[in-house]
Amino acid sequence: MTEITADSVRHEVRAWLQANWNPNLALLEWRNKLIDSGWGAPHWPKPWYGRELPVGMVPIVDEEFERAGAVSVARTGIRTLAAATILAHGTDLHKEKFLRRILTGEDTWCQLFSEPGSGSDLAGAQTRAERRGNKWVVNGQKVWNTSAHKADWGLLLARTNMDLPKHKGLAYFIINMRQPGVQAVPLRQMNGHASFNQVFFTDAEVEPEMLVENDGDGWKIATTTLMHERRGADGLRRQPRGSDRPERIYREEAEEIRIALEPYKWYPQRMGRVDLIVERAKETGRNRTAVAGSPEGARNVSRR
Ligand SMILES: Cc1cc2nc3c(=O)[nH]c(=O)nc-3n(C[C@H](O)[C@H](O)[C@H](O)COP(=O)(O)OP(=O)(O)OC[C@H]3O[C@@H](n4cnc5c(N)ncnc54)[C@H](O)[C@@H]3O)c2cc1C
Secondary structure, eight states: OOOOOHHHHHHHHHHHHHHHOOTTSOHHHHHHHHHHHTOSSTTSOGGGTOOOOOGGGHHHHHHHHHHHTOOOOOOOTTHHHHHHHHHHHOOHHHIIIIIHHHHHTOOOEEEEOOBTTBSSSGGGOOOEEEEETTEEEEEEEEEOOTTGGGOSEEEEEEESOSSSOTTTSEEEEEEESSSTTEEEEEEOOTTSOOOEEEEEEEEEEEOGGGBOSOTTOHHHHHHHHHHHHHHOTTSOOOOOOOOOOSSHHHHHHHHHHHHHHHHHHTOGGGGGOHHHHHHHHHHHTGGGSOOTTOHHHHHHHHHO
């Protein structure tokens, strides 16, 4: 067996791109070709669109894509967390149904963990999932759910047993966000932007096969998702830059990035960014308002 080295990987991906990269293809057509080659997610398992390369070699592949100006798979948003969780805990059906469409960018995802009464105390989640006949039926409310109003699928942590200790009574579901009984309501911030949502469930249904692992495993699986969120350990997630080149494929990718990053533009923690404040002050004509040290100025600010 030939040894895999940084040089051999670089050589191989470069040759593949030289033979295959075509900026005149449509984004979806290109990504399907890329996914079939295994270079879209080279650290993923071979049966699931990868090449089983060590995750440390992914940056080498990325460098070659950048050098060639080639578009990669979809990497924005919660979809990468969904992929990492499904790879670790999903059934073949989950992998078959979701992984390719995550990489092509056809499906978008959201994370449905936090609730009004369970943020830091996540295991205290009260959203209920009950088994009724051959379906799970979900009732309750989530909050702070980034991009939920645009999502096709959600990663849902819900309580299935009220009697067990809180960490044990949870299950993890993949829920279809585009069904009656699921309502995502954007949560408007005091800066006028809506980065998050509240999501309300009223008898929303989940097929039994969309339970991930077993009833009672919710906490364990949520921990996987959160671990990937904290560490970016999936090796896929990165801030895509996009390109302003004129070909259709770049325009399609730029639009995908624009939609995915829209909520992040005005995340509350960015309120401290002076560059954004200056821009906003200019837009609203407030850059001429004297503020510092003036009681009148302070009143102007508090009225905004
Ligand atoms: C930018 C951003 C994006 C997010 N996106 C999502 C998302 O997509 N999906 C999702 O489900 N959630 C999301 N969240 C929610 C997030 O992950 C946390 O669950 C949530 O912010 C914490 O809950 P809370 O705001 O209710 O705070 P609380 O839990 O009420 O905590 C408030 C304060 O009390 C402190 N505190 C809490 N409990 C204790 C204790 N026992 N002892 C001492 N101190 C304590 C906390 O440290 C904190 O300072 C997002 C949050 C942010 C900021």
